[in-house]
Structure formats: structure tokens, C-alpha cells
Amino acid sequence: MPQRVVHHSACPLDCPDLCGLAVTVDEGKVVEVDGDRRGPITDGFICGKVRKIAQHLYGDHRVLQPRVRAGAKGSGAWRTVSWDEALGLVADRIASIRARAGGEAILPYHYGGSNGWLTEGALATRFFRRLGASNLDRTFCAAATTAATQGLYGKLPGVALEDFEHARLIVLWGVNPSATGIHLVPVIERARGAGAKLVVVDPRRTPLARRADLWLPVRPGADLPVALAMIGALFARGHADRAFLAKHAAQVDELHIRAARWSIADAAGVAGVEAKQLDRFVELYARSSPAVIRAGWGLERNRNGGSAVAAILALPAVAGKFGVRGGGYTMSNSDARWGVSSESAIGEPPTTRRVVNMSDLPGALRDLRDPRVECLFVYNCNPVATAPDQAAVIAQLAREDLFVVVHEQVMTDTAAFADVVLPATAFLEHRELRRGYGVMRMFDSPAVATPPGEARSNNQLFGALIERLGLGRPGDAVTDDELVAATFAAHDNGAALRAQLAEKHVATPGPDPRPVPFVDVFPSTPDGKIQLVPPGLDREARGLYEYRADPGTEAHPLALISPALATQISSTFGQLREAPGALEMSPHDATVRGISDGDRVRVWNATGNVECQVRITPDVRAGVCVLAKGLWRKHTHNGFTANALVPAAFADLGGQAAYNDARVQVAKLEAV
Numbered sequence: 041m042p043q044r045v046v047h048h049s050a051c052p053l054d055c056p057d058l059c060g061l062a063v064t065v066d067e068g069k070v071v072e073v074d075g076d077r078r079g080p081i082t083d084g085f086i087c088g089k090v091r092k093i094a095q096h097l098y099g100d101h102r103v104l105q106p107r108v109r110a111g112a113k114g115s116g117a118w119r120t121v122s123w124d125e126a127l128g129l130v131a132d133r134i135a136s137i138r139a140r141a142g143g144e145a146i147l148p149y150h151y152g153g154s155n156g157w158l159t160e161g162a163l164a165t166r167f168f169r170r171l172g173a174s175n176l177d178r179t180f181c182a183a184a185t186t187a188a189t190q191g192l193y194g195k196l197p198g199v200a201l202e203d204f205e206h207a208r209l210i211v212l213w214g215v216n217p218s219a220t221g222i223h224l225v226p227v228i229e230r231a232r233g234a235g236a237k238l239v240v241v242d243p244r245r246t247p248l249a250r251r252a253d254l255w256l257p258v259r260p261g262a263d264l265p266v267a268l269a270m271i272g273a274l275f276a277r278g279h280a281d282r283a284f285l286a287k288h289a290a291q292v293d294e295l296h297i298r299a300a301r302w303s304i305a306d307a308a309g310v311a312g313v314e315a316k317q318l319d320r321f322v323e324l325y326a327r328s329s330p331a332v333i334r335a336g337w338g339l340e341r342n343r344n345g346g347s348a349v350a351a352i353l354a355l356p357a358v359a360g361k362f363g364v365r366g367g368g369y370t371m372s373n374s375d376a377r378w379g380v381s382s383e384s385a386i387g388e389p390p391t392t393r394r395v396v397n398m399s400d401l402p403g404a405l406r407d408l409r410d411p412r413v414e415c416l417f418v419y420n421c422n423p424v425a426t427a428p429d430q431a432a433v434i435a436q437l438a439r440e441d442l443f444v445v446v447h448e449q450v451m452t453d454t455a456a457f458a459d460v461v462l463p464a465t466a467f468l469e470h471r472e473l474r475r476g477y478g479v480m481r482m483f484d485s486p487a488v489a490t491p492p493g494e495a496r497s498n499n500q501l502f503g504a505l506i507e508r509l510g511l512g513r514p515g516d517a518v519t520d521d522e523l524v525a526a527t528f529a530a531h532d533n534g535a536a537l538r539a540q541l542a543e544k545h546v547a548t549p550g551p552d553p554r555p556v557p558f559v560d561v562f563p564s565t566p567d568g569k570i571q572l573v574p575p576g577l578d579r580e581a582r583g584l585y586e587y588r589a590d591p592g593t594e595a596h597p598l599a600l601i602s603p604a605l606a607t608q609i610s611s612t613f614g615q616l617r618e619a620p621g622a623l624e625m626s627p628h629d630a631t632v633r634g635i636s637d638g639d640r641v642r643v644w645n646a647t648g649n650v651e652c653q654v655r656i657t658p659d660v661r662a663g664v665c666v667l668a669k670g671l672w673r674k675h676t677h678n679g680f681t682a683n684a685l686v687p688a689a690f691a692d693l694g695g696q697a698a699y700n701d702a703r704v705q706v707a708k709l710e711a712v
């Protein structure tokens with residue numbers, strides 16, 4: 041008789057909600073997944089993508105055994121090999137490259153994947169540091185935001201998601217919780233039921249924008265002048281909380297001077313919104329308390345992104361919105377008072393080897409010298425589907441003289457160009473330690489399912505490579521238990537967290553997992569004050585809060601943005617999507633180009649060219665078009681996706697990829 045057992049786990053996907061999961065397993069196979077109630081907002085329901093994860097775990101695309109290419113790069117010809125042969129091949133090649141050209145000729149390329157603290161990078165990082173490999177600056181997401189938030193506030197936890205219920209005004213700025221954090225939606229609805237107002241700032245009329253009291257469709261890249269004009273108006277109209285600023289903030293006058301350069305009318309003009317609507321926003325914000333701004337990651341992906349995030353996060357300080365439950369801002373809570381970090385499990389300090397910005401992968405592979413990159417080792421990542429300048433990425437990966445290793449769960453667009461593909465476990469198949477970046481919880485989740493085929497975790501893979509290349513040292517933490525122990529051992533709070541995890545597999549960072557900013561927690565900046573114009577950021581941005589004009593041209597006037605889908609918040613699960621990708625554009629932009637709904641169109645600029653279907657919708661403002669991120673090559677007519685149109689350009693802070701600075705032209709293609 042089959043034995044169905046329900047195990048508890050947690051979702052490590054790139055999502056602020058960090059759901060606790062109830063996973064039904066039958067003879068080692070996952071047959072059902074649902075939410076449990078160990079997290080504060082999951083409330084027993086989860087998103088469709090994880091509910092259907094069995095399709096991902098046991099689908100045709102799953103890599104079950106190591107494979108070595110048996111034809112030209114990208115030809116699809118493979119030879120199945122044993123792990124022993126695959127590891128021998130990889131280890132020998134890396135050893136010979138390192139001996140001849142030096143460790144920096146090896147470039148690890150990785151992102152979050154569906155991994156947490158335990159498997160994202162513990163042994164991988166140890167391996168590459170001990171090799172002396174190039175370091176990777178991970179800049180696809182949150183690089184500008186992290187720089188801005190830490191510059192202004194240090195590691196200050198934001199408003200807990202569950203505390204949005206107490207707000208009288210909720211501002212969703214560049215974020216679409218209906219797709220990327222669904223559990224905030226009922227919290228917002230409860231707040232609205234109690235009388236809270238909702239403002240949505242987004243070039244798309246998202247589901248919550250449709251129900252909002254005010255929708256402000258700001259043109260991509262123009263959030264900075266909007267926020268500065270609001271700050272200027274708060275000061276000018278006597279809405280600034282001078283007492284709070286005097287006590288808790290530095291560089292107040294400098295921020296005031298820089299913000300005062302923008303009038304409501306000028307900012308509205310640049311942003312393409314009505315001045316009276318922006319004015320209404322200012323008054324609503326000034327007069328509402330508690331007021332919370334949920335800032336998203338759509339804001340940072342442009343030339344002004346870091347300054348925009350900084351200006352938006354300065355708003356609650358200027359308007360005195362802190363100090364009450366449900367008042368302030370929420371960005372990322374990933375550093376919230378945990379007092380531990382995964383660094384201590386690595387067992388090897390960071391190196392001073394060269395640093396490569398992952399958002400210019402083609403540039404690194406093409407241009408770096410002394411040494412050239414000869415080995416690209418990809419794990420937890422699918423750069424063909426996600427890195428800027430997709431055509432150039434593909435051209436570089438296809439080079440016969442570049443040794444490409446990919447450790448993956450399924451055959452991705454990147455794995456197609458590998459020399460060696462190694463099968464990876466998915467999150468229910470290995471133990472994981474995951475802390476939330478929205479919800480302030482940490483889970484220790486055991487492996488609950490049997491890995492199909494010969495899939496191995498990152499730590500198993502890199503542990504084996506460390507051994508083969510003689511990079512191990514006495515006392516290294518190697519097993520999951522040892523890595524968990526090492527993660528917590530070096531920190532004051534570690535014993536308390538371990539005790540919570542041992543008892544309930546879930547832990548909170550302190551006695552109150554919903555700290556109120558400026559009551560329970562304060563900025564961790566050197567002087568404990570909010571730095572409204574941090575000198576370091578001012579230098580890095582070469583003028584924080586300086587507006588850089590829209591990069592649109594007559595030839596390429598439309599702003600292309602590439603937000604997440606509800607079915608995919610990254611390229612993960614792209615193999616399961618059957619529907620083709622569609623470019624969304626406004627009725628106005630379609631009409632002037634003679635384009636009808638469902639037409640096949642060409643979208644292009646100087647970087648690339650995408651051919652796909654079009655969907656005309658009034659939910660996208662004029663001058664903007666949308667092609668979702670995370671699509672795979674099979675989802676468009678010519679095998680290129682939104683990142684083919686994104687130049688390798690950066691935001692003003694953090695080396696952040698400027699995905700939303702893509703400017704394009706669109707034309708109808710004749711029927712074929």
C-alpha cells in the first residue's frame with residue numbers, strides 16, 4: 041500500500057512571503073503541496089507555481105544524469121556519463137586552466153535560484169575562493185536598492201508585512217503583489233476594509249491599481265523627480281516633521297536643497313502624469329497616519345534607480361511616518377536583526393581577486409584579459425534567459441574555447457550551451473535553511489522527497505570538487521549538520537535561533553518578529569541617524585538625486601519594462617510555460633503604428649531584436665510596453681526575449697542592471 045506522509049517544509053523561491061509548506065509525499069515522490077500556517081501571512085494558501093511543483097520535479101525537462109556535449113555547442117547532442125566521469129572531466133579541466141592561466145580564468149556565475157543559505161553558496165563559495173577564481177558581483181536585482189537602503193538606514197527592518205493591516209494609507213511603489221507577493225493582497229484588503237486608502241505608482245494598471253484610490257502611472261525612470269518633488273512639497277507646505285528630523289536624521293538641509301529643484305509641475309511633466317494627481321498624492325501622504333510605502337524592485341532598474349529608491353525611502357523620514365505600528369516603509373527585511381550570516385559556514389575569507397559584474401557577462405567573456413575567462417561555471421542561474429544583451433551572451437557561450445559547466449535541475453536555455461551539465465536537486469530534495477526578505481522568519485527544512493535520477497545538491501557537487509582538487513582543510517564543515525552548526529556558531533544570537541529551529545523548524549529574529557521602526561529598532565548607521573544624503577552614495581552616484589534624462593530617442597521612443605509574471609517571478613519554471621510571450625502595449629501606441637491585437641510584431645533597438653505577438657491593453661500607459669521577464673527562448677518567434685533588448689548599462693548605484701532603460705521601436709511584421 042502506498043504510504044502518504046505530510047511533511048513540513050518552506051518555500052525558498054525569490055518571494056518575500058516565505059511560505060511554510062505542507063508537502064504530501066508518496067514513496068519519496070511529492071504528490072501535493074499546500075500552505076501551512078507557520079508563517080505569519082501564508083494562512084494555508086500558496087501560489088499556483090509552487091502548488092504545481094510536481095510538474096517541475098518530475099517533468100520531461102528534468103536533468104536526471106550528468107551529460108557531456110557530443111557535438112557543436114548548442115547542437116543538442118549529448119552523451120550521458122557517470123558522476124565520476126563528469127567530475128573527473130570538470131576537475132581536470134579546471135585544474136589545467138588554473139595551472140596555466142591562474143584561478144581568475146575561472147568565473148563562477150550564480151544567482152539565488154531556488155536556494156537558501158545552506159545550498160546557495162556555502163561550499164561553492166569555499167571552492168571558488170580557494171581556487172582563486174574571479175569574484176562575481178551579483179547585480180541583477182536589489183544591488184541599487186541595497187546600496188540605497190543601507191546608505192540611508194543601515195540594517196533597519198521595515199514595517200512587517202502583517203502590520204500593513206494597521207495602515208491608513210498604503211503606497212505600492214513599483215511593486216505588484218498580485219504577482220510577486222500574493223499574501224500581502226489580503227492584508228491590504230483588510231486594511232482597506234477598515235478605511236485605509238491605497239495608492240499605486242506603476243506604469244501598468246496592475247490588479248491592485250485597478251482598485252486603488254489613486255493610480256499614478258509614472259514613466260519608467262522618472263520615480264526620482266516624483267519623489268523629490270514630494271519631498272520638496274512636504275517641506276514647502278509645512279508637512280515636514282522637523283522635530284523627528286532634528287532627532288533622527290542627518291543632511292536634512294542638503295536633501296531639502298536637492299529636492300527643492302523639482303516642482304510638482306516639473307516632476308509631473310517628466311513622469312507623464314497629471315500634476316493635480318501628484319499633488320493629491322502629496323496631500324494624502326502628508327495627512328495619513330499610519331502610512332506605509334511598500335517599495336518594489338521595479339524602481340531600481342534604470343539609470344536613476346539608486347537615487348529613486350533613496351528619495352522614496354527618505355519620504356517617511358521627512359513626513360514623520362515612523363514610530364507607529366504600520367508606519368514607515370518596507371523594502372527588504374533580509375538583514376533584520378538576525379545576528380547571523382551564512383558567511384561563517386564558508387570557512388574561507390573573501391578574496392581580493394578581480395570582481396566581475398554579472399550584468400555585463402558578454403563584456404567579461406569577450407574583453408577581460410590577464411587572464412581571459414576560460415571556464416564559466418553556472419549554478420542557480422540561467423543567464424541566457426536573464427542577463428542583459430542576450431544575443432551577445434549566446435554568442436559568447438557558443439565559443440568553442442570557453443569551457444561551460446552548468447549545474448541545473450532542468451535543461452535551461454543556458455544548459456543548452458554547456459560542455460557539461462550536472463543534475464541538481466530541487467528545494468524539496470535537500471535540506472535548506474532560508475530566512476525571509478519580506479516575512480521576518482527563518483525555516484530549517486529537511487529534505488522530504490527523493491531526488492530523481494542522480495541529482496545532487498550544490499554542496500554535494502562542490503564538496504566533491506573540493507576533494508578532487510585537494511582544496512579541503514582539516515576542520516572544514518562539510519555535512520549539512522556541520523554547515524548549519526558553523527552558520528550559527530560564530531554569532532551571539534546563534535544558539536537561540538538554533539534552539540527555536542530545533543523545536544519548531546521556524547525561528548524569529550527576536551522576541552517580537554514585528555518590530556516597529558523608531559520604537560523597537562533604529563538605524564544601524566555609524567551615528568544611529570538616517571543619512572538623507574549619504575556621502576558615500578553621493579560619490580558613487582556622482583551626484584545622488586541628480587536626474588539623468590530619459591534615454592529614449594526618435595528611433596527608439598518606447599520604454600520597455602520586463603516585470604515578473606504571476607506564474608514566473610524569474611526564469612524558474614519557464615520550461616512549464618506553453619503560452620507564447622506577448623508584448624503588451626497601449627491602444628494609442630498600437631494605433632499609431634497600425635498594429636492590431638494578436639499581430640506578430642518586431643521589437644528592436646541597437647542591442648537586439650525580438651519577434652513575438654502583441655497584446656493591446658489599456659492597462660499599460662502610452663509610451664511604455666511590457667515583455668515579461670523569465671521567458672525562455674521557445675516563447676518568442678525568433679528565440680530572443682526581453683533581455684535581448686537590454687543593453688549592458690547600469691543604474692547609478694550598486695552596479696545594478698538597468699533592465700528598464702531599454703528603449704525600443706515596434707512594428708508589425710507581415711504574416712508568415
Ligand code: SF4
Binds near residue numbers: 055088
Ligand atoms: S513563491 Fe511565494 S507565494 Fe509561492 S509558495 Fe513560495 S513563498 Fe509562497
